[in-house]
Amino acid sequence: MILCDYCGKPAKLVDSAIVYEGRSYGPIWYCKECQAWVGCHPGTKEPLGRLANAELRRMKRIAHAVFDPLWRGKSHYTRRMAYQWLAEEMGLPEEETHVGMFDIEQCQKCIDICKKASRRKNT
Ligand SMILES: [Zn+2]
Structure with missing residues (x-):
């Protein structure tokens, strides 16, 4: 159930x-x-x-929008590697590190981490 x-x-x-x-x-x-x-x-x-619910769905969309560009379209960096990195950054076991499984707080944390990472790459 x-x-x-x-x-x-x-x-x-x-x-x-x-x-x-x-x-x-x-x-x-x-x-x-x-x-x-x-x-x-x-x-x-x-x-x-x-x-x-509606709020969590909104947060997940944002989390995907900042996380996916970190690996999407890159040949040397796979989705799996990106999730391994995210798991480490968030202090979560890899098998629990998926945007689909995140709650609101974890989405926020993921968004912050990814924003910081993409800023680092662009500078
Ligand atoms: Zn209910």
Whole structure:
């Protein structure tokens, strides 16, 4: 059973068309009261991480926007290496270091770290 991270009640497995204005991207775990949801690993009912509400979704978008350019389009620096670096910077085990698994505070920390790193590279 998947519990909502905000109200603690069981989340429901529904089709993502509910939250994406009729377009389906597969099943999601969904809490109506909190307007929180999380997608599933392809072809499974395994959630990708914790349920995210509107604020956390916003923070994750920002975290991706600052983190992804650090590795994307670079041949010598892979996504995996970028996550290894981030894990070290954040003091987290590598397997817990994924934007999809971050809470608000971790998103903020990730954003700060990545901003600092990209400033360093540009100067
Ligand atoms: Zn809830």
